[in-house]
Amino acid sequence: MEAGELSTVVAVDGPSGSGKSSVSKEVARRLGLAYLDTGAMYRAATWWCLDQGVPLADARAVADAVRGLPLEMGVDPDDPTVRVGGTDVTADIRETRISAAVSAVATNLDARAELGRRQRAAIDAERTAGWSGGRGVVAEGRDITTVVAPDADVRVLLTASEEARLARRARELHGTADAAAVAATRDQVVRRDADDSTVVQFQVAADGVVTVDSSHLDLPGTVQAVLDVVQRALAARR
Numbered sequence: 595m596e597a598g599e600l601s602t603v604v605a606v607d608g609p610s611g612s613g614k615s616s617v618s619k620e621v622a623r624r625l626g627l628a629y630l631d632t633g634a635m636y637r638a639a640t641w642w643c644l645d646q647g648v649p650l651a652d653a654r655a656v657a658d659a660v661r662g663l664p665l666e667m668g669v670d671p672d673d674p675t676v677r678v679g680g681t682d683v684t685a686d687i688r689e690t691r692i693s694a695a696v697s698a699v700a701t702n703l704d705a706r707a708e709l710g711r712r713q714r715a716a717i718d719a720e721r722t723a724g725w726s727g728g729r730g731v732v733a734e735g736r737d738i739t740t741v742v743a744p745d746a747d748v749r750v751l752l753t754a755s756e757e758a759r760l761a762r763r764a765r766e767l768h769g770t771a772d773a774a775a776v777a778a779t780r781d782q783v784v785r786r787d788a789d790d791s792t793v794v795q796f797q798v799a800a801d802g803v804v805t806v807d808s809s810h811l812d813l814p815g816t817v818q819a820v821l822d823v824v825q826r827a828l829a830a831r832r
């Protein structure tokens with residue numbers, strides 16, 4: 595980084611299937627920033643609890659397990675990785691058994707406090723050094739604009755209609771968005787967002803957070819819309 599150049603922190607929140615991961619990854623690539631997938635941290639914590647035989651209904655046991663979670667996040671947007679206790683779980687944490695169970699960790703307030711601390715530390719590391727060499731980070735999740743990094747330089751709420759989000763997830767998981775595929779996807783999108791909404795507000799933009807509605811945009815169009823928000827915010831900062 596050039597001397598005197600500012601680092602950039604971009605925070606992106608939104609519901610399941612709004613495009614947070616794919617859009618944030620591409621925005622990070624284009625801007626040379628690190629990419630932090632905070633949802634993957636909740637998924638990794640869930641994988642760890644299941645691996646260790648921790649009963650997800652026991653809130654105290656879950657919180658203890660999360661405090662001891664041996665987690666390493668790889669923040670290269672070209673190859674984001676998740677390792678737990680040295681095991682690469684990047685693919686395993688996307689399995690349906692994790693998607694179905696992750697809200698037990700996401701609704702545990704002690705687990706949230708612990709993962710929030712680690713997320714803030716990862717973001718702070720990228721502001722000064724880290725993988726990006728101090729250029730900064732795009733961090734995405736449900737409470738990044740509001741709780742984890744409310745002081746981010748750019749804050750975006752990425753939304754899309756429930757219909758669009760269900761169709762995208764169905765295509766991703768089943769290769770089609772026909773009625774059966776959408777029905778099979780509903781638990782992972784609608785039920786999970788309803789459960790998660792009991793502890794975090796990610797359906798309505800907080801003050802100072804810019805909403806990007808991707809319902810009628812394709813992926814490149816959504817990336818461009820977010821890049822435009824970043825450019826405007828950085829121009830205002832200069």
Ligand SMILES: Nc1ncnc2c1ncn2[C@@H]1O[C@H](COP(=O)(O)OP(=O)(O)O)[C@@H](O)[C@H]1O
Binds near residue numbers: 614615616762816
């Ligand atoms: N604007 C968009 N238009 C069409 N498909 C999209 C768009 N944004 C994302 N997708 C696709 O929808 C799926 C879910 O996107 P993802 O980035 O995983 O969302 P999230 O991280 O918010 O759950 C992926 O298959 C992705 O390629």
Ligand SMILES: Nc1ccn([C@H]2C[C@H](O)[C@@H](COP(=O)(O)OP(=O)(O)O)O2)c(=O)n1
Binds near residue numbers: 609611633637738786
């Ligand atoms: N900052 C965050 C990020 C994710 N979560 C929760 C919400 C989800 O149920 C899980 C997994 O998040 P993830 O972004 O991977 O979920 P999607 O499948 O992309 O919708 O973690 C959260 O509570 N707070």
